[in-house]
Amino acid sequence: MKIYNTLTxxxxxxxxxxxxxxxxxxxxxxxxxxxxxxxxxTYISFDVAVxxxxxxxxxxxxxxxxxxxxxxxxxxxxxxxxxxxRARLEKLEPMEIVQLYAVDFHHVLDQFNLLPxxxxxxxxxxxxxQIEMTKRIIENGFAYEVDGTIWFDVEKFAxxxxxxxxxxxxxxxxxxxxxxxxxxxxxxxxxxxFALWKKAKPEHIMRWPSPWGEGFPGWHIECSAMSTKYLGxxxxxxxxxxxxxxxxxxNEIAQHVACLHKSPAKIWMHTNMLTVNxxxxxxxxxxxxLPAQLFSGNHPLLERGYSPMVVRFFMLQAHYRSTLDFSNxxxxxxxxxxxxxxNAVKLIPGLKTSDNSSFDFxxxxxxxxxxxxxxxxxxxxxxxxxxxxxxxNSINDGKDSITASDKExxxxxxxDIVFDILGLKEESGAAxxxxxxxxxxxxxxxxxxxxxxxxxxxxxxxxxxxxxxxQVKDGKDDTTWNLG
Numbered sequence: 001m002k003i004y005n006t007l008t009x010x011x012x013x014x015x016x017x018x019x020x021x022x023x024x025x026x027x028x029x030x031x032x033x034x035x036x037x038x039x040x041x042t043y044i045s046f047d048v049a050v051x052x053x054x055x056x057x058x059x060x061x062x063x064x065x066x067x068x069x070x071x072x073x074x075x076x077x078x079x080x081x082x083x084x085x086r087a088r089l090e091k092l093e094p095m096e097i098v099q100l101y102a103v104d105f106h107h108v109l110d111q112f113n114l115l116p117x118x119x120x121x122x123x124x125x126x127x128x129x130q131i132e133m134t135k136r137i138i139e140n141g142f143a144y145e146v147d148g149t150i151w152f153d154v155e156k157f158a159x160x161x162x163x164x165x166x167x168x169x170x171x172x173x174x175x176x177x178x179x180x181x182x183x184x185x186x187x188x189x190x191x192x193x194f195a196l197w198k199k200a201k202p203e204h205i206m207r208w209p210s211p212w213g214e215g216f217p218g219w220h221i222e223c224s225a226m227s228t229k230y231l232g233x234x235x236x237x238x239x240x241x242x243x244x245x246x247x248x249x250x251n252e253i254a255q256h257v258a259c260l261h262k263s264p265a266k267i268w269m270h271t272n273m274l275t276v277n278x279x280x281x282x283x284x285x286x287x288x289x290l291p292a293q294l295f296s297g298n299h300p301l302l303e304r305g306y307s308p309m310v311v312r313f314f315m316l317q318a319h320y321r322s323t324l325d326f327s328n329x330x331x332x333x334x335x336x337x338x339x340x341x342x343n344a345v346k347l348i349p350g351l352k353t354s355d356n357s358s359f360d361f362x363x364x365x366x367x368x369x370x371x372x373x374x375x376x377x378x379x380x381x382x383x384x385x386x387x388x389x390x391x392x393n394s395i396n397d398g399k400d401s402i403t404a405s406d407k408e409x410x411x412x413x414x415x416d417i418v419f420d421i422l423g424l425k426e427e428s429g430a431a432x433x434x435x436x437x438x439x440x441x442x443x444x445x446x447x448x449x450x451x452x453x454x455x456x457x458x459x460x461x462x463x464x465x466x467x468x469x470x471q472v473k474d475g476k477d478d479t480t481w482n483l484g
Contacts, residue, residue, distance in 0.1 A: 037274055067219065068122050238252075321375075337386070
């Protein structure tokens with residue numbers, strides 16, 4: 001299979017360092033607020049990647065961290081710790097804040113049917129590892145101490161190694177664009193230098209002893225320390241959101257190389273951003289909504305709520321490297337598409353078999369696997385699945401035929417792709433159940449109308465449902481329906 005590598009800006013044949021084992025590290029959330037949809041898109045994308053790699057037979061160790069210390073307000077080593085600030089505002093202990101939002105984070109991912117990571121380490125649980133890595137970077141000559149704070153020397157590093165290889169930007173441009181009036185700037189030797197360890201001010205709550213005095217780790221060092229501990233000095237895939245490239249992931253690579261003289265990951269994968277009606281999703285524009293608001297419809301931009309599986313299916317209809325635009329129209333189209341897919345899956349057990357099949361099932365199977373093996377191209381895979389949906393409906397209508405063996409293969413294939421790889425599931429108690437109940441009521445009323453020989457009203461009901469893309473089929477013994 002091929003995976004797009006942000007580091008080289010091209011698709012590369014994926015060959016694990018230690019087959020059949022795959023080491024995957026994905027940057028997790030900073031737990032100072034509720035999980036947002038950008039987080040969810042990233043973790044859904046990597047959930048599908050993990051599921052597919054496991055389906056292919058790989059043994060995957062998936063590490064996704066939790067940031068519970070060291071992430072400062074402006075991501076550039078200035079300002080207050082995000083978690084400490086929220087704790088101060090809400091008059092709680094920092095770890096109460098972490099626990100509150102960790103519970104929400106896991107609840108949201110459960111609703112989206114994500115598999116748990118193999119290991120979910122926290123930054124505060126790996127202080128020793130971060131201190132040891134910082135000490136080694138100092139010994140190698142790429143960091144220095146100023147009054148209890150350890151700074152990474154970017155310009156010195158860049159003389160030996162390509163600091164901006166991930167972003168593709170020029171170092172001179174970054175230096176030119178860096179403001180020189182930032183807090184703590186006078187401590188640094190270079191304007192791009194970043195903190196590996198910060199001296200704790202008297203009012204700072206979260207602090208640990210270190211060789212340089214009491215302090216706390218910088219944001220970037222945690223991922224280097226934890227990925228190395230659980231995946232080794234070199235591993236297969238490192239992932240996260242596109243917004244992490246310029247600073248967090250660039251600095252991760254730099255400190256890892258400065259410590260171990262090798263790059264951490266073979267392949268870097270990044271998910272793209274979300275937009276709403278063509279505009280970037282942001283709190284300042286008033287167009288961002290939490291997963292709970294999306295599910296309930298409790299937001300001015302939403303006409304109604306959409307179930308977690310509809311949202312997951314919607315997200316998978318765009319490639320993880322493409323911008324994903326939220327709109328009511330797009331979500332409603334995904335809702336109909338998901339219902340059509342699930343209805344087709346339900347039809348398979350009842351399909352009548354014959355001595356021969358009137359279609360080549362292997363072509364659909366090959367096209368789906370080809371798409372998934374080409375950088376996890378879920379939209380192409382889903383498009384191929386809907387060719388299968390069309391055939392299933394055609395067989396159910398008696399227009400096409402299928403053998404017993406092909407039927408068995410088709411059922412297993414859809415189980416593998418729809419449920420095991422794409423991670424979709426039937427939602428009990430959700431809108432789909434209400435639609436099922438409503439349709440049963442409508443068809444029962446139509447049955448009574450037909451019994452009274454009021455065929456004009458019967459046809460009117462059928463035609464109205466057809467306009468809503470709901471196809472009604474009258475059989476000898478019963479009437480069935482599906483989303484067309």
